[in-house]
Amino acid sequence: MLILTCPYCGVAADETELSPGGEAHLHRAGPGSEDASVEAYLYHRSNPKGVHFERWRHAYGCGKWFHSARDTATNDVFGTYPAQVTETPQNILEAIAQRRPGWERPQ
């Protein structure tokens, strides 16, 4: 059972306090979008073995959505950060670079 620290209330929360929200940093394809981008937005998700950015909600705590950067194979947690971002914060990327030298975000 994972422990993730909620970046809002600071609680190191057990996984049972959280609800998962899938992959983070998706871009909504709204009205006017091409079929391919709508398909990708609604259904295509990456499933990496390794560094992954994902959404969680502190559902049985403060109720806030946040993101975590986690290694799906080892459960290393590189950091958690508020969901109110459009890109991964620099300090998180640095933490990943330090512990996973040479890692690059897949395109």
Added chain:
Amino acid sequence: MSRRLETGGLFIDRNAPMGFTFDGKDRGGFGGDTLASALLACGQLVMGRSFKYHRQRGPVSCGAEEPNALVGLGEGGLFEPNARATITPLTEGLRAISQNRWPSLAFDIGAVNAKLSKFLPAGFYYKTFLWPRAFWKHVYEPAIRRSAGLGKPPSQPDADRYEQVNTAADVLIAGGGVAGLAAAMEAGRNGARVILMEQGPRWGGRALIDAPLTGETIDGQPAADWIEMAVDTLETMPNVTMRLHTQVSGVFDHGFALAEERCADAGPAPVRARLWRIRARRIVTAQGAIERPLAFAGNDVPGVMLAGAVRDYAVGYGVAVGERVVVVTAGDDGYRTAIALVEAGLAVPALLDVRRGATGPLVERAQALGIRIEEGRGIAHVSGGQSVTGVSICAQDGPGEVIEEIACDAVAMSGGWSPAVHLWSQAGGKLTWDEGAAMFRPDHARPPTGADGSGFVLPAGGSDGAASTEDALRSGAEAGRLAAEGGVPADLAPPQAAPMPQVWVMPRDAGLALREKMWLDFQNDVKVSDVELAAREGYRSVEHAKRYTTLGMATDQGKLSNIGGLATLGHALGEAIPQVGTTTFRPPWTPIILGSIAGSATGAQFQPVRRTPMQDWHDANGADYEPVGQWRRPYSYPREGEDREAAAQRETRAVREAVGLLDASTLGKIVVKGPDAGRFMDMIYTNMMSNLAVGRCRYGLICNDSGFLMDDGVVARLSEDTWLCHTTTGGAEHIHAHMEEWLQTEWWDWQVYTANLTEQFAQVVVAGPQARKLLDRLGGMDVSREAMPFMSWAEGSLHGFDARVFRISFSGEVSYEVSVRASEGAELWQALLEEGEDLGVTPYGTEAMHILRAEKGYVMIGEESDGTITPQDLNLGWAVSKKKADFIGKRGLTRSHLADPERPRLVGLRSLDGTVIEAGAQVVGPGVTPTGQNATEGRVTSSYHSPTFGHGIAMALIRRGPERLGETVEVTRIGGGRQKAVLVDPVLYDAKGDRLNG
């Protein structure tokens, strides 16, 4: 025959006799006995039958790894199947029964399977019964089910009580042997919060028995003294928690561990077992090692046991498993057993050591005792059926030519020891193969890792491969110190393991006749020849071979069979053991009681029940409830002589003819407020909500971004910046979460607050032709047609209650929903009943609500919708804005499949004979599917008997439904057959809305 020795027995109290029964016969033992030791002391060697061949089996071990001695304990609601006799503490009055035998343990019909073993090879399930097909269902499967299987499931609910506890520790230590105690002392001295758990009934592990046999001391003290000192020291440390009878059963991500404490094993206790949920910074695994059997012909005959178990019974319990015990060993350990037996006054006719030239203190001691040692020898086969009568010995390096036959009544075998790496492996720790010691051991460089990426499990003692008490002490202390400091296993030096020859088959070149009698998995009857067959048939992966042969799938989960099985597989495939690898280690370490997983969450405590403010009245007035989420809503209120359906029919008529009351407090009430609330509402709902006037209500739909309908309900605009959203009963929480998700993750710069106020308000539907009169009688608010037209709301004082009254309808009648503070709901309900008595006021439940809405053609989320339905499918396209630039689901709804005119759409359905169509029935379409089945073109979503019309009414989703009114179709019936029905307008009642607006 096994018996109690005249003297000895470290663990038993000969002054505490205890009576128990086995298969109904009265037996006696002593305090401190296990069920197995007590049965052996009574001469009862056979304790079970194997799974497949029903062979008679005695215990092979003295611990948690036992595969054979499985028994049923207790009776009725306290019955427990598949208890391992070897770790069941003997208690006064214990009732045990044997399993998997009929009619009796001594004579069992199913044993005929053994005679048929040639026809029951590995994978026989998959091969034998392919043809004829019908035979499988009617002949083979029932026969197999009757003859296979172990304990019978209990016939009554578990009468015991269980509880769970959550806690945290700096250091959790699994195992209370020398290594575990040493680790606890070091960690405790360093100030860490320590939890030390031992599965067995005493501290000290193997050292109590093994150290004295070789004169080993611990820190210069006799083992027993050191253990006592360690326990005393730990008990004085306030930061150390100690538990016996407690197995750490699983290690999971980020230092989470589960442990089960068998409270009742230590004596009478208010709870039988307690499940510990522990979050530990570091976990020390000190569970010791498991002795390996040797694979020789007849190694499953009762009386063939692990050497360690034989000496445990002798030294620990004062029990001789036989008078003449032949010892066969691949390493030093067999010598310990031989020495212990001779010292206990028993005969050891021979000690067969597969090695040549073994030396060391144990060998010298055995020689000094005059034990006959045969080097380079093994067992060709064991004689005997119900018990051992002798062994034939042979050269280990050869095909098994018999050199000599030795009469004996028991065999002690030792194939070396495998570190118990289960907990290490469960959470992702990797193993390394130690060729010299012939064992898989934890690879300290590849541990299970925590959130910070560092290894959080530190193995110690026998679990890490330690061979001597001294090494266990050192490695335990070192692991404890490191654990307290938050260190990692890479900084922990692995202890010295004992060199061990690899003896996987005895004798080495045994032919098929012998290999067919060498058991690997005793419980599941998997033999060396079965694994070889699997390899020949192409099962190269150890995981596949396991499932094909069932090796390691018994209740001991391969504790005894795993290593021998994968070595055999590797040999058959010509691969080295590390290339074959191990199967996956999964929790629990040993079985835990299902009751302890449930804890106290059974019966009424299974989950919380949400109660409305009027629930007491419902309870007192005969409500027949149905669960709706965590709520219990009255389905109907049956009166004397009525069933629940008849009551719903009466309640429906009362609403149509007089006035009804529905407790609608469970409906979701979410307030959306803020300067950007209108903009936000327009995104959440498919229709326009920002232009709703204050004081007005509007029906709205919520879709997800794929375009599928999620929820519906009436929205009221409370003020310039405030909207109140009614949701379905089941939708309140997830619609609120849906709003929050979009608000927080997409439009976080919008100034909007949401609040779920569902439980803050009680709400009553007052519906029917007398509804207005009833509210007028309550008085205080003008609810006239003019002052409060359909789809408006007003605030005021109604009968002294601060109330919001919404003129909305889910029945088609004049209808008001009255909302008051939750604390006043019961009073409002009572006032409505009293004031409306002469008007025929009638409380109605959810079934009447359903019938009323279906007569009116209103859809119900979860009935007409199921997550794959769009608003247009339900003819609700009018509630999907074409003007708005965007809303959640707008783009999704334009996808080609959702815009397909061939989609099933909502239509009414009426059976030609007026009967009620079965809800869920399929509408049969033209032609057949590609697989030759009847095509379908729709399904019935709701169906009721309508008291208003006097016949069955239904709603259905049918391909192009609304375009086909008047057409007759066929619908399926449960159990076969079809009935004819005609497509009709789903709005049957008051299509013009005269009553609604009246």
